Structures are given as structure tokens and as C-alpha cells.
Amino acid sequence: xxxxxxxxxxxxxxxxxxxxxxxxxxxxxxxxxxxxxxxxxxxxxxxxxxxxxxxxxxxxxxxxxxxxxxxxxxxxxxxxxxxxxxxxxxxxxxxxxxxxxxxxxxxxxxxxxxxxxxxxxxxxxxxxxxxxxxxxxxxxxxxxxxxxxxxxxxxxxxxxxxxxxxxxxxxxxxxxxxxxxxxxxxxxxxxxxxxxxxxxxxxxxxxxxxxxxxxxxxxxxxxxxxxxxxxxxxxxxxxxxxxxxxxxxxxxxxxxxxxxxxxxxxxxxxxxxxxxxxxxxxxxxxxxxxxxxxxxxxxxxxxxxxxxxxxxxxxxxxxxxxxxxxxxxxxxxxxxxxxxxxxxxxxxxxxxxxxxxxxxxxxxxxxxxxxxxxxxxxxxxxxxxxxxxxxxxxxxxxxxxxxxxxxxxxxxxxxxxxxxxxxxxxxxxxxxxxxxxxxxxxxxxxxxxxxxxxxxxxxxxxxxxxxxxxxxxxxxxxxxxxxxxxxxxx
Amino acid sequence: xxxxxxxxxxxxxxxxxxxxxxxxxxxxxxxxxxxxxxxxxxxxxxxxxxxxxxxxxxxxxxxxxxxxxxxxxxxxxxxxxxxxxxxxxxxxxxxxxxxxxxxxxxxxxxxxxxxxxxxxxxxxxxxxxxxxxxxxxxxxxxxxxxxxxxxxxxxxxxx
Numbered sequence: 170x171x172x173x174x175x176x177x178x179x180x181x182x183x184x185x186x187x188x189x190x191x192x193x194x195x196x197x198x199x200x201x202x203x204x205x206x207x208x209x210x211x212x213x214x215x216x217x218x219x220x221x222x223x224x225x226x227x228x229x230x231x232x233x234x235x236x237x238x239x240x241x242x243x244x245x246x247x248x249x250x251x252x253x254x255x256x257x258x259x260x261x262x263x264x265x266x267x268x269x270x271x272x273x274x275x276x277x278x279x280x281x282x283x284x285x286x287x288x289x290x291x292x293x294x295x296x297x298x299x300x301x302x303x304x305x306x307x308x309x310x311x312x313x314x315x316x317x318x319x320x321x322x323x324x325x326x327x328x329x330x331x332x333x334x335x336x337x338x339x340x341x342x343x344x345x346x347x348x349x350x351x352x353x354x355x356x357x358x359x360x361x362x363x364x365x366x367x368x369x370x371x372x373x374x375x376x377x378x379x380x381x382x383x384x385x386x387x388x389x390x391x392x393x394x395x396x397x398x399x400x401x402x403x404x405x406x407x408x409x410x411x412x413x414x415x416x417x418x419x420x421x422x423x424x425x426x427x428x429x430x431x432x433x434x435x436x437x438x439x440x441x442x443x444x445x446x447x448x449x450x451x452x453x454x455x456x457x458x459x460x461x462x463x464x465x466x467x468x469x470x471x472x473x474x475x476x477x478x479x480x481x482x483x484x485x486x487x488x489x490x491x492x493x494x495x496x497x498x499x500x501x502x503x504x505x506x507x508x509x510x511x512x513x514x515x516x517x518x519x520x521x522x523x524x525x526x527x528x529x530x531x532x533x534x535x536x537x538x539x540x541x542x543x544x545x546x547x548x549x550x551x552x553x554x555x556x557x558x559x560x561x562x563x564x565x566x567x568x569x570x571x572x573x574x575x576x577x578x579x580x581x582x583x584x585x586x587x588x589x590x591x592x593x594x595x596x597x598x599x600x601x602x603x604x605x606x607x608x609x610x611x612x613x614x615x616x617x618x619x620x621x622x623x624x625x626x627x628x629x630x631x632x633x634x635x636x637x638x639x640x641x642x643x644x645x646x647x648x649x650x651x652x653x654x655x656x657x658x659x
Numbered sequence: 660x661x662x663x664x665x666x667x668x669x670x671x672x673x674x675x676x677x678x679x680x681x682x683x684x685x686x687x688x689x690x691x692x693x694x695x696x697x698x699x700x701x702x703x704x705x706x707x708x709x710x711x712x713x714x715x716x717x718x719x720x721x722x723x724x725x726x727x728x729x730x731x732x733x734x735x736x737x738x739x740x741x742x743x744x745x746x747x748x749x750x751x752x753x754x755x756x757x758x759x760x761x762x763x764x765x766x767x768x769x770x771x772x773x774x775x776x777x778x779x780x781x782x783x784x785x786x787x788x789x790x791x792x793x794x795x796x797x798x799x800x801x802x803x804x805x806x807x808x809x810x811x812x813x814x815x816x817x818x
Contacts, residue, residue: 220804333720337672337713344679344706351699354689358699359682386747390740392777555779556788562750562773563766563796570762571806579754587747594735595668617697625696 176522179224180530188225189527192232193534199233200240201546202557203250204388207237208493208600209380213561215373215501216568223505224520228527230501231481234494235287235528236535238437238473242279243539243546246466247272255437255473258445262458262465269461273405278463279470280539281407282419286471287532289423290430290478295525297431301486302514310618311630315639317612320433320489322643324601332647335601338592342605343612345370353617365577372500374569374581375606379599381565382586385558387593392554404543407463415467418448426472430479436492436600437473437480444472478528485513485521488611493600496607503607664735665718672714676707683707742777749776761811766793 199210211230218226241256246263266275324339348359349369360366422444429440448468449458458465480491488510490496502509569582589599623629630636683700757765770789800806
């Protein structure tokens with residue numbers, strides 16, 4: 170209990186509250202702008218937070234994550250273009266409702282569903298994180314290795330696009346993590362005689378390149394694209410009738426979203442699509458879906474925001490990112506000298522509760538900001554891309570430079586951006602590569618330690634039931650996209 | 660059954676894997692006792708085998724995934740527009756220029772050059788953007804956060 174109070178006290182500092190507010194504001198703006206995403210914004214925020222204390226730094230990022238997920242719904246409803254991928258399903262019913270002249274009602278349902286999903290998942294977060302951490306403290310290197318493999322296998326289903334591409338990108342990320350000096354032997358690997366590479370490739374420049382510069386190059390092909398915007402009137406809170414219709418959907422979607430969020434590598438987008446599908450499946454008015462049905466907005470919005478709280482559970486308790494954005498937050502934790510995983514809860518529980526408090530506060534803040542400022546935020550889409558994206562590049566350049574005060578990091582960002590653009594074009598998502606890069610060290614270290622403990626008899630790993638379970642789940646995770654495609658084809 | 664573009668991508672990935680595998684052979688040798696039976700090249704090689712194996716499967720993925728596989732070709736159906744190459748070239752020049760003209764001037768050049776390249780001609784918006792935005796960013800990072808920026812060969816520093 171002391172730790173909980175300490176955590177809340179850390180966040181109660183006026184300076185921290187102000188930073189959380191800034192994080193929420195940036196999150197809603199970024200979420201509302203098509204093309205900009207939460208992982209990109211958190212990656213760009215990373216260099217800025219280097220100078221901050223760890224608590225406000227991570228709290229600000231976590232707040233941005235919550236608000237960014239909600240912000241995406243504004244554009245999904247008003248211009249039929251999801252500001253962020255998790256809002257893709259919100260547009261299915263949000264935009265038709267707005268076309269009917271009920272944009273304010275749609276935004277109100279989205280805001281209330283988002284905050285409900287977010288808060289419910291945060292309570293799961295605060296209950297599950299200590300429990301999961303306790304279980305994970307008994308893990309030996311082989312169990313950790315199996316867990317990391319399970320997390321990487323989940324990349325196969327991170328998006329419906331391509332499991333093979335996701336796995337290649339994940340493995341390439343892990344391989345990228347091997348660049349530099351091998352910790353056990355001190356041998357230089359893939360440095361090509363270049364001294365800057367001996368310390369390895371920094372997370373921050375790669376993250377900025379993959380998320381921001383790659384998207385900039387992508388957007389350079391669509392600078393003349395214009396959106397048709399519906400003018401929002403006043404945002405209306407859901408009526409009693411609306412509440413009666415959506416409360417069941419909110420509860421169900423919050424559960425789905427939290428569960429999907431807790432799964433390593435699965436994020437808010439998957440949760441939102443599942444939330445929408447389940448809302449439709451359980452609805453008595455299936456025929457209304459796609460025409461502006463309130464459940465069609467509540468389902469994905471509750472689910473995608475619930476996934477944010479859920480995704481923090483494996484990130485903090487196990488050191489395994491629950492989504493692309495939490496992968497960046499994990500990198501920030503490492504940068505601030507923390508050891509994400511069970512030790513974080515054991516050694517600094519107040520820090521975990523401070524993040525919980527920050528996210529809780531962020532949920533209330535974005536409700537207020539969303540209700541009061543949706544009309545203003547909808548105008549953000551009017552910012553010409555010809556200024557928006559050069560602005561993003563300026564932040565990318567300065568952000569990557571600030572990381573190590575060297576031009577080398579700017580080059581890494583640029584190269585990562587070009588590679589990211591080519592990857593996106595050929596269906597390789599950047600998120601798996603980032604996850605691989607962040608998990609790389611854990612995978613190699615746990616594998617090496619396991620081999621040393623087991624005297625190189627790798628098959629003895631399977632003597633542990635936990636290892637068996639994780640490997641079984643990994644196999645299922647790998648095969649599922651192909652099995653589901655076969656069933657869908659029949 | 661085989662997607663030709665994916666076949667090319669797969670072959671390129673295999674070639675990169677082959678080259679990196681060759682590079683692993685050039686890692687310094689350490690005694691097995693010192694390496695504790697985990698030589699530095701073992702783990703990267705395992706990963707390269709995995710990537711190579713998946714690259715072989717890549718051309719068959721669309722066929723394996725039936726209907727869902729068709730989405731994979733949507734983004735690359737249209738050729739890359741020349742503006743992408745021009746933008747990449749401009750960004751490379753901008754980064755090269757950091758060590759010559761310094762970070763602040765590069766930011767100004769980016770704020771003028773990129774919108775112009777992308778067809779922006781609304782000077783009434785451009786002038787305040789070029790004047791205010793780089794200055795605001797530099798104030799935040801150089802003065803508030805205390806980051807030192809390279810003034811370049813010509814030595815122009817942000818005031």
C-alpha cells in the first residue's frame with residue numbers, strides 16, 4: 170500500500186501533472202493527424218525526455234500513448250481517415266453517424282468508451298503486474314528464452330498483413346541487436362572496422378528513422394491528398410438510451426482489449442478490430458452496423474484504449490513489449506537505467522504505480538480535452554502536409570542528434586528511414602523490427618546462459634513445463650495465421 | 660503459386676544473409692573455454708538461418724494465405740514516385756551539410772527546401788514557418804534542454 174501511495178505522490182507533483190498534460194495534448198494532436206502515430210510521437214519524444222527525471226519522462230510517454238489512441242478517433246469520425254491505426258474500426262460507424270449530422274454524439278460515445286476501456290484496463294494492469302512479476306521472478310534463463318521466443322512468435326499475427334514478413338523483420342531486429350561488442354567474449358561483431366558501431370546500434374535513431382522518416386517518405390507521395398471534413402458541433406455525452414445500448418459492449422470490449430494488450434506484441438489495432446467484430450457478433454441489431462451504430466463506435470474505442478493498459482503489463486512485469494509503442498517505452502526505461510522485468514516491481518514498485526497513476530490521470534485529461542477541444546482538434550487536419558512533414562523531419566533530425574550529440578546518429582536515422590520506406594512498400598511492418606531490436610539482447614543473453622547451464626544440451630530445456638508451454642504457444646502463434654486463412658478460404 | 664516480386668525480395672534477402680554469414684566467419688576467434696561453448700558467431704548465424712529459411716518461404720506466402728495474401732501487393736502496385744528519390748537526395752544533402760553550415764542553418768534549409776520540393780508556394784505561410792519553427796525548436800533543445808549543436812565549419816551558432 171505504501172508503494173501505491175508513494176507512486177501517486179510522485180505523480181501529484183505539479184510539474185509532473187503539467188508534463189502529463191503536455192503528453193496528453195501531444196497525444197491527442199498526434200492521434201488526430203493522419204499519418205502520425207503514437208510510436209512515432211513517443212520515439213520523437215524520447216530524446217526530449219533524456220534530461221527529465223525517469224518518473225515524469227515515462228509518465229509523459231505513457232500519457233501520450235493513452236491520449237494518442239483516443240485522438241485517432243476524432244479523424245476517424247470527422248474525416249473517415251483514422252488518425253492512428255487503432256481507430257480504423259471506429260470509422261466504420263463513426264463516420265456514417267457524423268454524416269447523419271450526429272458528429273458530436275459520435276465523438277461523445279468515442280470519448281466515454283475510450284475512458285471506460287482505459288480505466289478498466291488500468292485496474293487489471295495494477296492487479297496483474299505484481300502477480301506476473303512474482304511468477305516471473307522464479308524464471309530461469311531458459312524460461313526467459315522461451316518467453317522471448319513466444320513474444321517474437323506473436324509477431325506473426327501482429328497485423329493481418331504478413332506473418333512471414335513480420336517474422337523476418339523480427340529476426341532482422343534481433344540480428345541488428347547483435348551489432349557491437351559481444352558481451353561474453355569481447356569480440357566485435359558486424360562493426361566493419363567502424364568505431365561508432367562497437368557500442369551497438371542505438372534504439373532511438375533507429376526508432377525515429379523507422380517510424381518518422383519512413384512515413385515522411387511515404388507521405389511525400391501524397392502531399393496533394395485532401396480530406397473532406399465534417400464540421401463538428403458541440404460534443405455530446407451519450408444519452409441514457411445510448412448508455413443502455415453500449416454498456417455491455419464497453420465491458421466486453423474492455424475485457425477483449427485488455428487481454429489482447431497483455432499478449433506480447435499484439436496491440437491496440439488488433440484489439441480494436443476484435444472489439445468491433447465482437448460488438449457486431451453480440452448485437453441484436455447487426456444490420457445497423459456500418460450505418461452509424463453506437464455499439465460500432467463503443468466496441469473498437471473501448472477495446473483499443475483497454476489495450477494500452479494491458480500492453481503495459483508484460484512491458485513492466487516481464488520486460489516484453491505489449492505493442493509497438495510500449496516497445497519504445499521499454500527502450501526509454503532502459504535508457505533511463507531501469508531493468509524492465511520482475512526486478513522493476515521488486516526493487517521500485519512505486520515507479521510502476523506512478524505510471525499507473527499517470528495513465529489514470531491521462532484518461533481523465535483526454536476526456537476533458539476531447540470533449541472541450543474536439544472541434545479544434547478536428548481543424549488540425551487542415552495543417553498542410555507540405556509543412557507538417559518537414560516539421561516532423563526537423564524533430565527527427567534534432568531528436569536523433571540530441572541522443573548522442575553526434576551526426577552519426579542522424580545518419581543512422583536517415584538510413585533506418587530509407588530502409589523502413591522500402592520495408593513498408595513490400596509489406597514489412599516496422600514494429601516487428603523494433604520489437605526484435607529491443608528483445609535482441611534478452612534473447613541472446615538468455616539463450617547463452619541457458620546453454621551454459623544445460624552444458625549445451627539444448628533439448629534439456631524441454632524438461633521445464635514452463636518452457637514447454639511457451640514453446641507450444643509459440644508454435645500455435647506461428648501457425649495460426651495460416652490455419653485461419655485456410656478456414657477462411659473454405 | 661510464386662509471386663515474382665516476392666521472389667526478387669527473397670533472393671535479395673538470401674544474398675544479404677549469405678554475405679552476413681560470410682562476415683561472421685571473419686569474427687575474431689576465441690578459445691572454446693573462454694567462450695563457454697558459445698562462440699560469438701553462433702547466435703547471429705542461427706538468426707541468419709532463420710531469416711534465410713523464411714526468405715525461401717516468402718514467394719509462396721500469397722498462395723499460402725489465399726484471399727488475405729492479395730493485400731500484400733496493393734502498396735507496390737503503383738511505382739515509387741520520383742519525388743521520393745528527390746526527397747531522399749535532399750535529406751542526404753541536408754545531413755551532409757550539418758558539419759559544414761551547422762545544425763541551425765540546416766534546419767532553416769530543410770524548412771525552406773522540403774516544402775518547395777513538394778510544390779508549396781504559399782509564401783505567407785512559408786515565411787513565418789521558416790523564421791519561427793527552427794528558432795523555436797532550437798530554443799527548446801539548445802537553451803531549455805542544454806543540447807550542444809555542431810556550429811559547422813563556418814561556425815554559425817544559434818544565438
